[in-house]
Amino acid sequence: MHHSGLLPDNYTFPFVIRSCAVISAVKENLGEVIHAYGIKVGVDSDTSLTNSLIALYGKCGHLDTSRALFDGMFVKNLVSWNAMIAAYEQNNIGRLAIKLFRRMLCERVEYDHITLVSVISACSSLGALGTGKWLHQLVKKQELETNVSVSNALIDMYAKCGSIELAEDVFEKLPGKTVVSWTSIISALAYHGRATDALKFFSTMKEEGVRPNSLTFTAVLSACRHAGLVDEGRKHFESMINDYSIVPRIEQFASMVDLHGRAGRLTEAYRFIEMMPVQADASVWGALLGSCRTYDNFELAELIAEKLFRLDPQDVTSYVMMSHVYANAGRSEDVSKLRNLMRERELKKLPGHSVVEANCRLHRFLVDSKPRHSWPTV
Numbered sequence: 001m002h003h004s005g006l007l008p009d010n011y012t013f014p015f016v017i018r019s020c021a022v023i024s025a026v027k028e029n030l031g032e033v034i035h036a037y038g039i040k041v042g043v044d045s046d047t048s049l050t051n052s053l054i055a056l057y058g059k060c061g062h063l064d065t066s067r068a069l070f071d072g073m074f075v076k077n078l079v080s081w082n083a084m085i086a087a088y089e090q091n092n093i094g095r096l097a098i099k100l101f102r103r104m105l106c107e108r109v110e111y112d113h114i115t116l117v118s119v120i121s122a123c124s125s126l127g128a129l130g131t132g133k134w135l136h137q138l139v140k141k142q143e144l145e146t147n148v149s150v151s152n153a154l155i156d157m158y159a160k161c162g163s164i165e166l167a168e169d170v171f172e173k174l175p176g177k178t179v180v181s182w183t184s185i186i187s188a189l190a191y192h193g194r195a196t197d198a199l200k201f202f203s204t205m206k207e208e209g210v211r212p213n214s215l216t217f218t219a220v221l222s223a224c225r226h227a228g229l230v231d232e233g234r235k236h237f238e239s240m241i242n243d244y245s246i247v248p249r250i251e252q253f254a255s256m257v258d259l260h261g262r263a264g265r266l267t268e269a270y271r272f273i274e275m276m277p278v279q280a281d282a283s284v285w286g287a288l289l290g291s292c293r294t295y296d297n298f299e300l301a302e303l304i305a306e307k308l309f310r311l312d313p314q315d316v317t318s319y320v321m322m323s324h325v326y327a328n329a330g331r332s333e334d335v336s337k338l339r340n341l342m343r344e345r346e347l348k349k350l351p352g353h354s355v356v357e358a359n360c361r362l363h364r365f366l367v368d369s370k371p372r373h374s375w376p377t378v
Contacts, residue, residue: 187218195224199220305321
């Protein structure tokens with residue numbers, strides 16, 4: 001179009017920007033170029049275009065740019081608010097997603113099911129049960145309880161906030177359950193260590209004619225590994241490939257390695273990795289390193305650590321885990337060497353933190369935080 005001498009307009013740009021957002025990991029610079037071209041031809045103030053840009057920069061992790069675009073809009077519509085809230089949620093900054101939603105309510109902007117899905121998902125990552133329950137009341141007020149996307153988000157939120165009974169209640173009341181609904185409840189039960197119930201739901205799902213997808217099997221394998229059901233896990237892994245023609249993803253390979261490792265079958269886990277049709281990444285090797293620490297297999301741990309250090313020299317987790325392995329073995333000199341190596345590579349372990357909810361407000365505390373005036377309230 002450009003080479004033909006035709007100028008794009010405010011209808012053309014949003015479609016192109018949305019395409020960039022879909023492939024953001026590869027085409028991030030292209031999105032910026034198109035943004036600059038939009039400014040050049042004078043369509044940068046168009047609301048639809050700005051909404052698309054907010055989503056694009058959000059998916060690329062450039063939240064400051066997304067927020068600057070959002071704040072600079074003369075006219076914001078529902079899509080604008082949804083795009084900015086989703087950008088925060090997708091980048092695991094749930095606190096700001098919830099804060100922006102509260103501002104949205106204060107400005108009396110009407111929200112929809114898309115808004116609620118993002119904010120409920122933000123509560124999931126924060127463990128903000130009180131805020132999640134408040135959002136559930138808004139769902140009921142808007143008569144969105146039968147909306148599958150909203151209900152799936154509620155199931156996930158309640159499960160991750162420790163209220164599995166409420167998650168089950170939402171699931172049972174949901175008509176027209178989809179594969180996502182079933183996967184959500186199976187994952188929730190697995191998350192809470194109820195492997196038997198998770199596998200029963202999986203059987204019921206298949207009996208009702210709902211075909212499991214790759215994410216369903218990820219949840220099923222998670223249930224098996226947390227319960228130490230090695231043979232059961234192997235059966236479902238093979239069924240996924242042979243009965244459903246699903247190509248295993250790296251997280252499923254990692255689950256199988258963790259399944260064997262947790263059961264102390266470290267040699268089998270290592271052989272499984274060697275037979276994988278794809279190259280094992282840090283998540284796969286990391287799963288086995290954790291098991292080596294549990295079962296004090298120091299030789300295998302060193303072998304795996306070397307692979308992890310080559311795969312991702314900047315991943316602090318591998319160094320910390322190997323340091324614990326050496327400490328358990330009483331090898332203080334090796335612990336010191338590893339810490340020196342971390343200093344040379346300027347690697348630091350991020351401080352632990354907690355998010356505490358009080359009166360539907362979120363308070364974040366770092367390890368060794370200084371006292372705050374709000375602590376007595378919290």
